[in-house]
Amino acid sequence: MNLIETYISEVTQRLPEKIRDDIALELRSTIEDMLPNHHTDNDVEKVLMKLGDPVKLASEYNNKPRYLIGPLFYESYINVLIVAAIISVVISSLTLFVNGMITFEGDKSLFTLMAFIGQLCLKMLLTSLNVLFQVFFWVTIVFIVIERAGISNGDLYNKKKAWSPSDLYQLKKVVKKRQIPKAEVFFSLFWTVLWATLLFNASEMFGWYEQTGKGLEGLKLKAPLFNDDVLFSYAPFIVLLILIEVGMAFYKFFIGRWTNLLASLNLIYHFFSVGLLCFMLTDKTLYNVAFTDKFNNTVPNVPTFWLVSTIATVVAVFSIIDIISGFIKANKSNTAIDQWIKNG
Amino acid sequence: MSELIFSLKTELRRGTLTLAVLSQLQTPQYGYSLAQRLEENNVSIDQSTLYPLLRRLEKQELLTSEWDTTENRPRKYYLLSEFGQEVFRQLKEEWQKTSMQLNSML
Numbered sequence: 351m352n353l354i355e356t357y358i359s360e361v362t363q364r365l366p367e368k369i370r371d372d373i374a375l376e377l378r379s380t381i382e383d384m385l386p387n388h389h390t391d392n393d394v395e396k397v398l399m400k401l402g403d404p405v406k407l408a409s410e411y412n413n414k415p416r417y418l419i420g421p422l423f424y425e426s427y428i429n430v431l432i433v434a435a436i437i438s439v440v441i442s443s444l445t446l447f448v449n450g451m452i453t454f455e456g457d458k459s460l461f462t463l464m465a466f467i468g469q470l471c472l473k474m475l476l477t478s479l480n481v482l483f484q485v486f487f488w489v490t491i492v493f494i495v496i497e498r499a500g501i502s503n504g505d506l507y508n509k510k511k512a513w514s515p516s517d518l519y520q521l522k523k524v525v526k527k528r529q530i531p532k533a534e535v536f537f538s539l540f541w542t543v544l545w546a547t548l549l550f551n552a553s554e555m556f557g558w559y560e561q562t563g564k565g566l567e568g569l570k571l572k573a574p575l576f577n578d579d580v581l582f583s584y585a586p587f588i589v590l591l592i593l594i595e596v597g598m599a600f601y602k603f604f605i606g607r608w609t610n611l612l613a614s615l616n617l618i619y620h621f622f623s624v625g626l627l628c629f630m631l632t633d634k635t636l637y638n639v640a641f642t643d644k645f646n647n648t649v650p651n652v653p654t655f656w657l658v659s660t661i662a663t664v665v666a667v668f669s670i671i672d673i674i675s676g677f678i679k680a681n682k683s684n685t686a687i688d689q690w691i692k693n694g
Numbered sequence: 695m696s697e698l699i700f701s702l703k704t705e706l707r708r709g710t711l712t713l714a715v716l717s718q719l720q721t722p723q724y725g726y727s728l729a730q731r732l733e734e735n736n737v738s739i740d741q742s743t744l745y746p747l748l749r750r751l752e753k754q755e756l757l758t759s760e761w762d763t764t765e766n767r768p769r770k771y772y773l774l775s776e777f778g779q780e781v782f783r784q785l786k787e788e789w790q791k792t793s794m795q796l797n798s799m800l
Contacts, residue, residue, distance in 0.1 A: 373749075375761075376725060376770045380745065383726035383767075402742040410746035 353394050354381055357404055364408035373411060377401075419493050427493045434485045440536060442481045443474045447543055459571065460555060530602045538602075542595040549588065553578045558644045573640035580636045587626055594619050608679035616676040620669040627665055631658045711739055713789055715747060716774060716782040719757060724769040748772055756781055 358377050362370045384397045401407060409416065419427050450470045548555065557574035598615055605612070630636055642654070714737045718728055725745055732739055751757045756778035762769050774782060 372770075375768060376745070379767050379769050380725045380741075383724075383769075400741050402740070407742045407746070410742060411749060413746065413750060 353391065353398065354378065357381075357398050357401070360404035361408045361411070364405065365411055369411075415497070418490070419497050423493055423497055427489070430493075431486065431489050434489055435482055436532070438481050438485050439478045440539065442477055444539065444543055446470065446474050446477055448547065459559070463555065529607050532603065535599050535603045538595065539599045542592055542599070546588070546592050549581075552576050552581065557638070558641050573644055574638050575641050576636055577638050580633070584626075584630060591619075591623055591626065594622070608676060610677075610680045613673075613676035613680040617673050620673050624662075624666050624669050628662050631662055710789070711737075711743070711747065712751070713782075713785050714739070715744070715751070716756065716778060716785065719772055719774045719778070722760075722771040722773045724762075724771050728772070751778070 362374045553574045558572045560572045718731050757772045758775045759772050
């Protein structure tokens, strides 16, 4: 008898309070039904063996999901997790980087800057790790709640339009050559932040350095390359350029492939940036007189016109290559579906 | 291999257990009597599955239950509800259709 009670309590202690007594009563009567009239301990053991592991029995009674996130939500969970992780890491890193650059104090020679950037990268790595944990934690919590709240995925699907094969025609299978790797997007974002930061701090970083003492500390900026006032008068155009670059990066991230629109944007961006570059390069007032004097004294045989036109030509050639490759990628249509659409 | 077969068999049988249980509850039955009836009909069902299943079906309002305390031992009797009757009818139809289709194929 004692064995039966122990078994029953093993089951019921794992159940919610309000159904405990009822299940205990039913279990007891069932076990007694199963036993012969005059039973031995051996008979009891046989019967309990038939009912099996009390833990398993209790979990059958409980009928609660034994998973955190079920198959209905698993796919959306993983997708949300990936997107949220990528976006939050990129944003937090960029913010840290830009913030670090703006608040950077001390003498901004190229070398102390390098050490500073190293420190900053470490900080960005640690922050990214922290952000990743946060994202993982909160996204998981939200999905556990959704799973438990009993929102049926059917509701979610009903809101969307039912799928039909005609969706395929709009999708246009993404050709591998048209695809834009995510790494490229992040690199371009990083590049934007880098050049913008360098340019806005140019008057303290680029220029004529002279060795006035020993080691790196002895290296002093004698004459900056640019005139600060003139450089900052270009600021609105530069900011516009930054916005276009960032916009294109976001477009690339979310669309993920080259389209004619993106190629056109790319064309406009290159025209604008090369134009601005040429304009700035040929603007005599932009350069610091002290710098050009020192430069001409050191290397008198190099005409500045030649230097400027070389830089402009190189940049222009690379731009043209990029513009053309953008259009080529956008119009790659190797798939049967694309051909089919073209032929009507 | 045998594990795979076992899990596939369990999966195949899962839905039919509900149908078997519903079919035997046209008249009130308590847990053990139901288990015996199923056994007589050669339906193998784990007792540890059967009793929780009865609770679930009751919660889904397919069954009604009542405690009978008049005998020497209290027993919980289960019976098909009106809704349960309807569900049983439709499941039975579905089963007959499916088994006919499958039989013609196998």
